[in-house]
Amino acid sequence: xxxxxxxxxxxxxxxxxxxxxxxxxxxxxxxxxxxxxxxxxxxxxxxxxxxxxxxxxxxxxxxxxxxxxxxxxxxxxxxxxxxxxxxxxxxxxxxxxxxxxxxxxxxxxxxxxxxxxxxxxxxxxxxxxxxxxxxxxxxxxxxxxxxxxxxxxxxxxxxx
Amino acid sequence: xxxxxxxxxxxxxxxxxxxxxxxxxxxxxxxxxxxxxxxxxxxxxxxxxxxxxxxxxxxxxxxxxxxxxxxxxxxxxxxxxxxxxxxxxxxxxxxxxxxxxxxxxxxxxxxxxxxxxxxxxxxxxxxxxxxxxxxxxxxxxxxxxxxxxxxxxxxxxx
Numbered sequence: 001x002x003x004x005x006x007x008x009x010x011x012x013x014x015x016x017x018x019x020x021x022x023x024x025x026x027x028x029x030x031x032x033x034x035x036x037x038x039x040x041x042x043x044x045x046x047x048x049x050x051x052x053x054x055x056x057x058x059x060x061x062x063x064x065x066x067x068x069x070x071x072x073x074x075x076x077x078x079x080x081x082x083x084x085x086x087x088x089x090x091x092x093x094x095x096x097x098x099x100x101x102x103x104x105x106x107x108x109x110x111x112x113x114x115x116x117x118x119x120x121x122x123x124x125x126x127x128x129x130x131x132x133x134x135x136x137x138x139x140x141x142x143x144x145x146x147x148x149x150x151x152x153x154x155x156x157x158x159x160x
Numbered sequence: 161x162x163x164x165x166x167x168x169x170x171x172x173x174x175x176x177x178x179x180x181x182x183x184x185x186x187x188x189x190x191x192x193x194x195x196x197x198x199x200x201x202x203x204x205x206x207x208x209x210x211x212x213x214x215x216x217x218x219x220x221x222x223x224x225x226x227x228x229x230x231x232x233x234x235x236x237x238x239x240x241x242x243x244x245x246x247x248x249x250x251x252x253x254x255x256x257x258x259x260x261x262x263x264x265x266x267x268x269x270x271x272x273x274x275x276x277x278x279x280x281x282x283x284x285x286x287x288x289x290x291x292x293x294x295x296x297x298x299x300x301x302x303x304x305x306x307x308x309x310x311x312x313x314x315x316x317x318x
Contacts, residue, residue, distance in 0.1 A: 102218070
């Protein structure tokens with residue numbers, strides 16, 4: 001009974017090995033045949049200046065069309081103020097900031113003025129936003145917690 | 161005449177020197193001057209947030225600012241925890257008065273829709289806060305005229 005089962009077990013191991021190699025190779029081949037250039041991925045990091053109402057750094061740069069993975073860290077230790085990172089189209093910051101005054105800073109991601117936003121973040125926490133960098137230009141970002149945007153804001157430079 | 165004049169100059173210089181001698185050890189003696197500086201800046205920041213919410217007539221946010229004010233006060237307590245007991249007692253007395261004044265603004269915001277009246281009460285709270293600052297060396301006190309951090313000036317341009 002035992003000797004009858006051993007060759008079958010070996011065979012299935014070989015098949016398993018070949019099979020496991022075939023899947024990634026097939027995927028790799030498919031990707032190359034497709035011919036479309038891969039989207040550049042850019043990782044950006046930004047944090048609050050401790051408990052103070054400021055971003056550090058307050059200027060970010062990325063190329064247009066890149067897939068941006070932005071990580072925001074709330075560096076506060078004492079105050080329970082929540083922060084986020086909200087990217088809007090040029091000239092829209094003040095209007096959006098005013099609109100969120102009575103909604104605890106929450107804005108729909110479907111709002112046409114918003115390019116990207118992280119969720120609200122408590123002190124010590126980290127949140128992420130992922131988006132495709134828009135056309136070249138300078139885009140304002142800010143914290144949409146009511147009253148924070150006036151001080152806590154910055155610029156995303158999108159290069160060609 | 162010259163003798164009298166030079167005596168006066170020496171006396172003035174001596175008194176300035178004496179004043180500096182008295183002030184310098186206070187800074188040197190503070191165990192955590194950086195933490196104190198941070199806590200005092202936080203008190204000013206939250207106090208300014210109070211003002212912003214009142215000016216914008218966003219009264220519902222004022223109690224939240226009061227909560228943050230108590231947290232900034234706790235940050236100051238933590239920053240001076242290793243200081244002599246008599247100094248801590250002095251700070252605590254004035255800090256309690258400042259927090260009570262801020263609470264009054266917060267309580268008023270629930271009933272009062274008159275921004276001017278709230279601002280008048282806030283001004284009293286600022287006076288109480290400045291009394292706390294007076295206990296610390298000038299080098300550690302935040303300048304109330306300093307513009308807030310961030311890039312506020314860019315708002316209109318982009």
